[in-house]
Amino acid sequence: MSGTNLDRRGFLTKSSVAFAGLSIAPGMILFDLAQAHPLGDAVSSKVRWGMLIDSSKCESGCTDCVTACNTENGLSGGVKATDSQWIRKVELKDLRTGRTTFLPMLCQHCEQPPCVDVCPTAASFKRADGIVLVDKHLCIGCRYCMMACPYKARSFVHENLTDQKTDVPRGKGTVESCTLCVHRVDKGQNTACADACSKAGHNAILFGNLNDPESEIAKRIRAVATTQIRADLGLNPGIQYEGI
């Protein structure tokens, strides 16, 4: 543990020195360090993963993000009340104007996640890079996090499962939710839903590092009006929306 940290500190110092001369803006240093997360290293709080979802680009009738999520994570795709759904497409009708919008709803990866606060065994936790996960080795299946989540983002595994994906362990009696495709993100890839949305040509889901001022997502959040769902709760979700 301490060895790893020393390695990382050494690495950070070296790269800081290397980049100090080159960078024009201080943000540049942040950018380069932020992306440098070798597979064997611990994640750092210099990164905060998030999404910007443009609901005006979310096509009616398209559920590619949901399908991609199910395929990637080995979910059955069933929609019974006892089936897990990590991402769902929500249809919103403005009660005042009657305008209809669509958006994908998933774990909002809050900065102050209520699920983490209430979990008795600390199985719900937030990684340094902002991804909220369930350590299923510690989860006792009390479902208090599901009561606490303002977004109904979590599912409880109600039945025995077989044929889980190697990268996505899941099991009966524990709570689960969107992992922000942590196994892909750690390899430097996009989330499955964001990739599927681009592939379908909609580009409604933009995934990236909110802490890096030069990232596409950060630039866009600076440029357009965005909203967080239930912003009144003050949880600062990493998933943000525009066009609602």
Add this chain to the structure above:
Amino acid sequence: MLAKSFARYETRYFYALVALGGLIVAMGLMAMHYMEEHGHIVTGMNNQIVWGMPHVFAIFMIVAASGVLNVASIGSVFSKAPYKARAPLAGLLAIALLAGGLTVLMLDLGRPDRIIVAATHFNPTSVFAWNIVLYSGMFTLVGLYLWTMLEKRMNPWSAPLGFAVFAWRIILTSGTGMIFAFLVARQAYGSALLPPLFIALSFAWGLAVFHVVQSAMYAWNSQTQDPAILKRMKNLLGVFVIGSLYFVAAYHMTNLYFAKQTAFEHFILSSGGIYPVLFWAGYVVLGSLLPLLLIFLPGLGQIKCVVAASLLVILGSFALLYVFIIGGQAFPLSIFPGFAASSSFGDGQIGSYIPSCPEILLGFGGLGVAFLITIVSVRVLDSLPHDLPSSKN
């Protein structure tokens, strides 16, 4: 004649009761095994209604466990002799109910085999984790308290321990209320009124359980209760029922006043199908008004009326908890205020919940645990209230 033959076979009756309790517990354990084998798919619970019937039973028992201690507290903290005589029974009942409630809560977990993790990994920000400490502390304190009462040499310590138990039980019931009070986003919960509401409810439910058990014990031993003491204790039950009604009313009135909460109140109090029926008929009429009549109406208030009133209060408590826990989750979470939402995951829809046999059996199994502990311990320990003939203070 009847009393004579009862006395003759008393031991057999006792073992029959033990066997009955054992049978109920065994059925609860079988239900739990079935649930663990197949997963929660065999219960009525789902991703919308995540807490169901087991939680209704468990929370009733935990709240009543702390409430029943009130009888002891009035004796120890406020030095009332008739209540002091009842303190050992109250302590035993508290331990029995708490054990029953926790059994249900633990066996309903998705991974009951991992319960040890709850002890080895402790999240200091979790109310659930605080409650684990509160429950274990309660067992210890009440155990010590019983020791000071039943062991003559320890008697001097009884008063300070009684006070500690009193403080602990107030905190514990608040903790139970906080489990719900700290849920930030749910319309039904997330209110600072819940801890005091739970304390008021615990007073009534605990005393109701106490009345039932005490009357059964007196009848078993062919004794009659001192009418003066019965009158005091039944009036106290009446006051507690009124107190509970007051807090329940305050909770709903607050919600009715807030525009964002009126849809939820409309659901719970009028349009929500089973929930308003259970609330008005179950909790308000059968569980509160009728017991009040049985207690206070001139000409009523004898032992049979008090026992009936107590049983009705217990029935009403289950109705109220069902409405509070399951109705509170059935109403759709307000994720997008100002929008009508719909999705494949039940957004904007009333959640459906049909209690299944295994989860109800599990709940009764918990009651069975409480019952077994009670009848065995009142037999081996001297807990029948002995009132001094002249105790009229």
Add this chain to the structure above:
Amino acid sequence: MRKVHMNLLKHQRDETVHEGIRGKKYSLAGCVDCHASVKDNNVLGSNEHFCQGCHVYAAVKLDCFECHSSKRKVTAEVSK
């Protein structure tokens, strides 16, 4: 290894789950990759299979594969 493999796995598991440290030596997927049977790419199935065989012999409950995949990843993905 017979005596301590669970400790190595547990240590690695905590680092991977909580800190995102991946691709290290003692990952469960890494174990399965080498030890899975050549016949059906699995570490479970019969007492001939690597994990199951020993765990049945030692009468120790094998909890890992209730959640984790017991199949070799490469083939598991191809066979889909």
